[in-house]
Amino acid sequence: xxVVIEGLDGAGKSxxxxxxxxxxxSLFGTIEYIHFxxxxxxxxxxxxxRFLKGEFGNIDTVHPQLVALLFAEDRHAAAPQMKAALDxxxxxxxxxxxxxxxxxxxxxxxxxxEANNLRDWIFNTEYGPFGxxxxxxxxxxxxxIGFVESKLKSQRGGNDRQxxxxxxxxxxxxxxxQKRVRDIYREQCRLDQKFIRIDCSDEYGEMLPPEEIFAKxxxxxxxxxxxGTATQPCAQTGKRQI
Numbered sequence: 001x002x003v004v005i006e007g008l009d010g011a012g013k014s015x016x017x018x019x020x021x022x023x024x025x026s027l028f029g030t031i032e033y034i035h036f037x038x039x040x041x042x043x044x045x046x047x048x049x050r051f052l053k054g055e056f057g058n059i060d061t062v063h064p065q066l067v068a069l070l071f072a073e074d075r076h077a078a079a080p081q082m083k084a085a086l087d088x089x090x091x092x093x094x095x096x097x098x099x100x101x102x103x104x105x106x107x108x109x110x111x112x113x114e115a116n117n118l119r120d121w122i123f124n125t126e127y128g129p130f131g132x133x134x135x136x137x138x139x140x141x142x143x144x145i146g147f148v149e150s151k152l153k154s155q156r157g158g159n160d161r162q163x164x165x166x167x168x169x170x171x172x173x174x175x176x177x178q179k180r181v182r183d184i185y186r187e188q189c190r191l192d193q194k195f196i197r198i199d200c201s202d203e204y205g206e207m208l209p210p211e212e213i214f215a216k217x218x219x220x221x222x223x224x225x226x227x228g229t230a231t232q233p234c235a236q237t238g239k240r241q242i
Contacts, residue, residue, distance in 0.1 A: 001024075001137070002086060005017050009148070010152045010178075023218060032093070034095070041077060065121065067105055082133055098122065103182075107183070107184050136224060147206075200213050
């Protein structure tokens with residue numbers, strides 16, 4: 001089973017990934033977890049880190065297709081690891097995947113036709129020549145933009161921030177950019193019925209408690225398992241069962 005969690009920067013995604021990882025381990029035992037981009041990966045991880053720190057300029061300096069290629073190549077290099085884990089019957093949990101590339105890079109383009117062409121190029125490249133496995137469950141955590149803004153203005157820590165070396169992530173510097181990224185994510189959820197949007201807002205438009213959000217995430221996992229749309233755990237043979 002290949003599960004993906006997507007979301008904006010500062011959206012509380014890390015909290016949900018930790019909860020989901022624990023739940024999937026209760027179902028499958030040991031799972032394979034990968035956070036993209038892999039900042040410590042050879043070649044592309046370092047280049048992605050340098051880009052996000054602004055060493056190549058701001059988000060408008062480098063054409064988004066070239067940036068998309070950097071992120072795609074990082075996943076390309078991880079494809080054998082993911083495929084091997086799936087073939088062994090393991091569950092694979094990914095923090096960001098192909099739709100992150102689409103949302104963040106297409107949000108930089110003002111022309112809708114150019115953005116759509118880039119979207120198709122990313123999708124076809126990553127799942128085509130690069131041979132990435134398709135997700136069994138693909139989730140977008142749609143959180144109130146006010147929550148994202150407050151989080152991005154606060155001091156954020158954790159091991160997943162070490163790539164910045166004290167600098168600011170250029171994707172997080174502009175809340176208007178995050179709004180455009182959110183719009184792209186939502187549009188992709190409308191276009192792709194397999195890309196599931198989870199509304200993380202309460203009736204007043206405020207952020208739901210983490211436990212309530214995870215209940216929604218867990219429900220999607222359980223539904224995918226029950227409907228047979230995801231790989232079932234097979235403790236005895238270690239092989240994938242559909």
